[in-house]
Amino acid sequence: MRIAAAPISWGVCEVPGWGRVLDHDTVLREMADLGLTATELGPPGYLPADPAALAATLDRHGLGLVGGFLAVVLHDAGQQRSVVDLAGRQAELLAAAGGDVLVLAASTGLDGYDERPPLNQAQWHTLVDTAGMIRDVAVRAGVRTVLHPHVGTQVETTAEVRRFLADADLPLCVDTGHLLIGGTDPVELVRAHPHRIGHVHLKDVRADLAEQVRDGLISYTEAVAQGIYVPLGDGDIDLAALLKLLRDNDYRGWYVLEQDTALPEDGDQADQAPRLATARSLAYLDTVY
Numbered sequence: 001m002r003i004a005a006a007p008i009s010w011g012v013c014e015v016p017g018w019g020r021v022l023d024h025d026t027v028l029r030e031m032a033d034l035g036l037t038a039t040e041l042g043p044p045g046y047l048p049a050d051p052a053a054l055a056a057t058l059d060r061h062g063l064g065l066v067g068g069f070l071a072v073v074l075h076d077a078g079q080q081r082s083v084v085d086l087a088g089r090q091a092e093l094l095a096a097a098g099g100d101v102l103v104l105a106a107s108t109g110l111d112g113y114d115e116r117p118p119l120n121q122a123q124w125h126t127l128v129d130t131a132g133m134i135r136d137v138a139v140r141a142g143v144r145t146v147l148h149p150h151v152g153t154q155v156e157t158t159a160e161v162r163r164f165l166a167d168a169d170l171p172l173c174v175d176t177g178h179l180l181i182g183g184t185d186p187v188e189l190v191r192a193h194p195h196r197i198g199h200v201h202l203k204d205v206r207a208d209l210a211e212q213v214r215d216g217l218i219s220y221t222e223a224v225a226q227g228i229y230v231p232l233g234d235g236d237i238d239l240a241a242l243l244k245l246l247r248d249n250d251y252r253g254w255y256v257l258e259q260d261t262a263l264p265e266d267g268d269q270a271d272q273a274p275r276l277a278t279a280r281s282l283a284y285l286d287t288v289y
Contacts, residue, residue: 005038006257020264075123080133092141113151131147147171203260213228233288257281
């Protein structure tokens, strides 16, 4: 089982005002101290954008690069060329530093993940076309692309996930938490489409808070602050069943630990929480895989 980490588990997020951001040496050191051997890239600008500097930073901590998350507007025909070019540059950076997967999300174009304007038919078709174009430029750079259904993006709900599977040929990033919050049982998704799974983000989630987000009673940001994400095994996702399904269907990719966290701005007492939560998740995986 290839287990990696991601900076979002330490509160490092691209959303303005998300929370206090720890420096990357602290985060990478804590990942390595936990025995992890690889990480995703984190938001643009968090780790060096120069391939040599990025590789040197990761090497200093004994970490490899899995890939990176990229949330861009896929549905706007007027932005299509610039978005594809941006994704191509990101793919080249990932490949040069040893990564092999571009984790693509269909951004709304708004800050954060609390609002989601609807798309019309033409915009949806543009989204699918742009995702395919990004896949093609990434392949030329030596990187594969997966589509990440994500809360507050244009592919969030069960209907949108099914529509994307029908209309596009990209594999999916199964993010267990974002899928459940959006209304999709990740176990059932893997059971129905085992050969469309290209990457895995492992989360556990409190179903009660997920339901409140779906019902519009609280925002996604509020749910994160209230602890919607918990260490693996402490929430309501049947992770043991999901891992068995992936194993039985010969999934050989990475399992990236991602417990989206926001650190408070007014002190450092919470700084140890990400490391402790990740350690608990690793201990849980030892019992079920």
